[in-house]
Amino acid sequence: MDKIYTLIMAGGSGTRFWPRSKTAKPKQYLNIFGEQSLLQDTIERFATFTKKENIYIVSSATQAKVLEEQTPMLPKENLIYEPVGRNTLPCIGLAAMYAEREDPDGVMVVSPSDHLITNTALFEDTVLAAAKIANERDGIVTLGITPTYPATGYGYVQTAEDITGNEKIKQFKVERFVEKPDEATAADYLKQGGFYWNSGLFVFKVSVFLKAVEEFAPELYADLRKIQADLGNPSYPETLDSIYRAVESISVDYGIMEHAKNIYLVEGNFDWNDLGSWESVYQTDKKDENGNAGMGEAIFLDAKNSYVSTDDGLVAVVGLDDVIVVRDGNTTLVCKRDNAEDIKKIVEQLKANNKSEYL
Template identity: 85%
Template structure:
């Protein structure tokens, strides 16, 4: 599709991936699997069906150095920097303002930068199916992941009318978006059927999305128009900084998707993992050893099973007599925790911030 644009959101801090994820180089810039970073893998995935000059990235101004180092293939003017994080709706809205200058009727695909996605051909076919709906029906389309267990860490999307027709990939009108449920509620969703995990992948016509922002978030829309008016001017950086810091922090789900009526879902059956923690990295690794251990670097694991161990280059980690643990070494920091406590790693980062221990962040 000629008028296809991609937006990759890359401003996250990745606190649950400490100690490898640091302020200067968060999770999305790390090579968790293979030789390329998660961000570079995402760019490569989208470049298979989007011209590189049509790929935009929104990131934090504090990440400018590492972002530019990792994206020599993209025009620098396509790198958009937020002075402060304000959640996904302002982020997407800002990028849509840039894309509108190029092509107001262009189709934009929005994606996080840190997902692990395999079956790239099926992913491409799924995105193009969503783009067709966005183009023909003026719809805002989400990619729904078929749930494999009653996850409590994802939002869910309930589908309504099946509009698949003769298409190979299932397509639906959306009934509603629902917040992250407890386990009993999630179990009920799976038994009832018609519910999908919210992948955070969206596809829409730029003009249609901006119309929705104007309708459901009018104050944000007005602020974004003020910022757009200064694109290319010497005053742009100051205008962006002043206005953007004052906008409401709000997700696109809460701000748009829960209110708009022209919402559709395309079923995503490609291998997908949002890599939310070291535990999810362990579970996603298909190359575990005979004892169920995963990781990389120089390691000696004795009487140790079902563990993730990462050693930095030229360092060695030895683990003896421990099962179900995560051990990650990076520079002047080392993490050791039970796999079941992987979500609590962000509390370490919170404590370090409270203690102003910036040398470990």
């Protein structure tokens, strides 16, 4: 294959990571582990096998300042700003229109910006195996994570024919994509076997993907072509704004993956965490002898299995177990670990009450 392109989707708001994740600097721009942000770690992960001039990022126009601050290694013209979020299919389609001008048959890898992946050598091998299928079979390939428990927070992919052959990494035709199940259904999937977690990582030829958009989302395809026709012109920002705001908000799973027949899966056995909440950060982080973990200066006294994140000063947790405490500027969060998914409701309440100073 001549070229590999990478698209990193970085427009999310990260509401379950409030109060550190805020409108001006959402989760993907935070250094939750180490000195680099999750976005910078993602760029570094792909830069080992993708030229930096072939790495694109799609983000929100409201995040332009922080995105440019964190990506001096990338050409500015590779930073694509959506005037408004419209889910993953329009986002990927927009970036594909950019890449198509360079090489219609180039292979594009699509990745979220906020995953934690540690064994990067195996990750690279897995992506390149997917790229080979995309190039040789004109397939749209997803990286499936081997499930370790009956998770209800992920979509699942059911595999069909095994096409591994002499390859080292398992590869399959895909039978179907299924929505997030309840726990009993997820447990049944694990018992049956042949089901994988949907990682949100996709690989395809640009031309193959755009053909699928034309077939399964023709109105979106027509709109994207109108946007592409104005690329490079002074009127482009106005064209993008007026057309993109009107397109349907739809996921790539629902819009393409559930309908297309040329779908494949490559088994992903690299260490993977989608970092969906503070609880998932706690689960991933190193813990002391009492099961406590965190970032910043903290004291745990008669406390177990708790997590602290503080940007400044000291946080002390006394006599409490299984709590999350996050301090950021003028905001502090205290919650039970079991309620980590409910943090987004705080953001909703702050918006409803026009408390923008805390967002």
